[in-house]
Amino acid sequence: MQSDYMSAWDISKGIAEKKFSAVEIVESHIKRIKERDGEIGAFLTLCEDEALAQAREVDEKISGGRPVGRLAGVPAAIKDNMCTDGIRTTCASKMLEDFIPPYNATVVERLLDEDAVIIGKTNMDEFAMGSSTENSAFRITKNPRDITRVPGGSSGGSAAAVAADMVPVTLGSDTGGSIRQPAAFCGVVGLKPTYGLVSRYGLIAFGSSLDQIGPFSKTVLDSALMLEAIQGKDERDSTSYRGEYQKSYTDSLGKDIKGMRIAVPKEFFMDGLDDEIAASVQESIKCFEGLGAKVDEISLPAAGDGLSAYYIISSAEASSNLARYDGIRYGYRAKDYTNIDELMEMSRSEAFGTEVKRRIMLGTYALSSGYYDEYYNRAQKFRKVLKGQFEDVFRSYDLILGPTSPVLPFKIGERNSDPLQMYLADVYTIIVNLVGVPAISIPCGRSTEGLPVGLQLIGPHYGELRILQAAHAFEQEIKLEL
Amino acid sequence: MNFETVIGLEIHAELYTKSKIFCGCSTKFASKPNENTCPVCIGLPGTLPVLNEEVVRLAVKAGTALNCRINNVNKLDRKNYFYPDLPKAYQISQYDLPMCSGGHVEFECEERHVRVRINRIHIEEDAGKLIHLEEEPFSLIDYNRTGIPLIEIVSEPDIRSPLEAVTYLRILKSILEYGEISDCRMEQGSLRCDANISVRPVGQKEYGTKVELKNINSFRELQKALEKEEKRQIELYRFGEGHKIVQETRRWDSGKGRTVPMRSKGEAHDYRYFPEPDLMPVIIKESTVDEIRGSLPEMPYEKAARFVEEYRLGEGEAEILVGDKKLSEFFESTIREGASPKAAANWVLGELLRIMNEADLSSADITMKPAYLHRLISLVESGTISNTAAKEVFKEMFESGGTPEDIVEKKGLSQISSKKDLEILVKKVLEDNPKSVEDYRNGKTQAAGYLVGQVMKASQGKANPQMVRDLLMREL
Secondary structure (H helix, E strand, C coil): CCCCCCCHHHHHHHHHHHCCCCCHHHHHHHHHHHHHHHHHHHHEEEEEHHHHHHHHHHHHHHCCCCCCCCCCCCCEEEECCCEEEEEECCCCCCHHCCCCCCCCCHHHHHHHHCCCEEEEECCCCHHHCCCCCCCCCCCCEEEECCCCEEECCCHHHHHHHHHCCCCCCCCCCCECCHHHHHCCCCCCCCEEEECCCCCCCEECCCCCCCEEEEEEEECCHHHHHHHHHECCCCCCCCCCCCCCCCCCHHHHHHCCCCCCEEEEEEECCCEEEEEEHHHHHHHHHHHHCCCCCCCEEEEHHHHHHHHHHHHHHHHHHHHHHHCCCCCCCCCCCCCCCCCCCHHHHHHHHCCCCCHHHHHHHHHCCCCCCCHHHHHHCCCCCCCHHHHHHHHHHHHCCCCEEEEECCCCCEEECCCCCCHHHHHHHHCCCCCHHHHHHCCEEEEEEECCCCCCEEEECCCCCCCCHHHHHHHHHHHHCCCCCC | CCCEEEEEEEEEEEEEECCCCCCCCCCCCCCCCCCCCCCCCCCCCCCCCCCCHHHHHEEEEEEHHCCCCCCCCCCEEEEEECCCCCCCCCECCEEEEEEEEEEEEEEEEEEEEEEEEEEEEEEEECCCCHHHHHHHHEEECCCCCCCCEEEEEEEECECCCCHHHHHHHHHHHHHHHCCCCCCHHHHCEEEEEEEEEEEEEECCCCCCCEEEEEEEEEEEHHHHHHHHHHHHHHHHHCCHHHHHHHCEEEEEEEEECEEEEEEEHHCCCCCCECCCCCCCCCHHHHHHHHHHHHHCCCCHHHHHHHHHHHCCCHHHHHHHHHCCCCHHHHHHHHHHHHHCCCHHHHHHHHHHHHHHHCCCCCCHHHCCCCCHHHHHHHHHHHCCCCHHHHHHHHHHHHHHHHCHHHHHHHHHHCCCHEEEEEEEHHHHHHHHHHHHHHHHHHHCHHHHHHHHHHHHHHHHCCCCCHHHHHHHHHHC
8 A cells, every 4th residue: 555654663774774864754654644643533632743743752762862761753643532631632522622631641660661652633533432433523544445434433543543554553442342353444453451460550540450551563473562561550540460471572582382282263254254354353363274284163152242241341431431521621512501400401412423322322221220131230240250261261262262243343433333244243352341351353364355354363361462462473474464 | 106217428538649639739738829830630632641650658547547448450440520620520439349348447436436437449530620700600620639640439328427527537437547548638538538327116127228428528517417307317217208308419518508409319410430441450469568558557546545545545545646647747746846645635635626626626726836835834843934934835836836935935925033132122022011911810811811922913923922821831
């Protein structure tokens, strides 16, 4: 597609070796964004001045002989649900259209600590609710592989920005597949780390027990590099992982995967899976076998039943998380209210989009007295059963493999009218969030129409290294043109 | 028909921590509006709570002091409701697994031995404060109080009269003060009380319909509000209108001295409790509970027994003193400075309480040093000042915080105890009053009183009366 692509890895090396300056890199990427984003619509906010100032700082460090971070001068974009100090953070909602956070999310701090350059904020489904980025209050993002199609969601802007080579790396958030599904749709790499590995502090909450931040990139190496930068214990997030962290992923990517045991749940290949995707995944399995992995078909009986549990838990948490947007302290406030109840009701009615309202109502209902046991409690019980089944599989296998999405990127507007059809696009990814394990989506082929197909590799808790090694070996083997 | 009143109290106490329950903001009272706030406690998007461990320690302390079982595995829950003083639109609290359960408090009240069982104690965060300006079409919000840690202590319906309720609250307050769990300043809202009350015919097993009373800010108001509501319910039953008592929440209007309906059961909130996903379960080890229990300071009932034993105080005196922790500490410090327990008790229970009551002050307002009271007592015992003068000095000491010696000096209150000075005075009075001297010598002993009075008058009241009497007797 474009020939001017440079990976984050190469950019940071080149800058450190003074082959080019951070300012040159940032300027060229801003130029590309200005040329391409009118058509794609990946960005909501571009922070040109701030980015150039940051780039100059990096160049000064280098010319002064001072040490620089592992992402020195790398232009990165952030999904617009992560708080950036002084830069508006909207969640693609009218509710937060003018919200300027007074603090940085921990991940943003960590990127800045590694001398990355934050170039802008990317489009998404409002409050990360959706699978197509069509629920943004501000703009439609188009799939750079076929601009009549959606980029997936909810992190569609972050996936599209990488796919269109506007930036080499971005951050997304994944509550039920919001990194992996758009990665599959846009033909890029998307990693959802283990719940707790990356701090959620500053990530505007959707489903608190499911949300996790992760990177998009064109190469597995770049995602590994990003993960090294953003992971780590955070005192401000009580759910942050307290154990030992893998110091480096990039160091051990080249390792072969001979003898790796891979499980393929047969439930992933039932009704509703696109034939071309199924064929592509079967090809990938052969490739893994060729690399020396041992692949078995297994059964994960609960895998097909995750959808309702997921929508109950995530919506219940969302109904509570989104209650703070009442028009009192910040965010949208309605005009013609006559009392406090009206102020809150009207502000919420006017500023939230249809999908957000649908989930708030669903979640509120599921938590209501008299329904709690039947819905929320049952969903939590299912979650335990599902966890148990995953643990069983990981006692005998290193990874679980399957398609990322049952469908190819669909046309803009095609699934808008039927929320259930939309929800089905997440059937393979949501179970991963319910269990809390890590998973990656990597490109594994193309449909006859040339649309990207994503392969999902799921690992046990804190099994990121294993996932990245397998993904890297596969990527090197199939050498897809991206 | 005779009726029995059934009362249960729900008490909220702000915990005595330096920082808030989920962020590092100060808990200091009377800061400027919204001064003690940060992105976390005003619930800005993306922020997360981190539990202050001191809160858990203090809650466990309260639990052990009130004879509760401490639960080892605890979770926090979200209580969801919309109100402008609640920035996240949910309060982080505890629903089905409170930190402490099954405790009790025992006391005597009007000849009845009362045992109030404590159902539960749980931790939660406080909300902000709305300030309504009558002249303005809007309200102001102060979020300083948002996130101040609270414990809620819920009693069983074991209380049988408004007076018992007040006594129970007093005892609970002193236990929380002694444990340094809460500073319990009702006037500042750091101790708040809601009351559930119902009445039933004596002998009936089932409880009557209960009414919850809110917005009670002092012991006096608690008693008044309960008496009013008790009367209302009994009257309704007497007239066969018992069905008009509905399960509802009523707000106590202290200005008007009556309760007004707030909401009925039908309008009750559905709080949609669910486990707080942003916080991990709180595990309290048995060894931690033992350590906290072992380090509990002396409790009021223990102190009262000790006062009776060690200082020979009457039980009533001891109870008054220990009922107010600061007062009892002031009393003991005075003794430690060297004062006799009897004199110290007389001053503290007499003059000190009288002045405090008159000025409507609490023991927290005492600035006078215990050492000064001891020195004042010494001045009286050595005869340097009279008892009457000492009361004047005491009042001045209480108000200005000055030393007794300075005040005596400044006011010229010291007694003339110098024998030489007194002899001169006595001689002069005897010379000036030959008639009285004559009378006395003729057996009219009451003339001596007159002569003492004359010497006192001549000394402008500063003469030591005992010495004057002794000297006069010798001269006569």
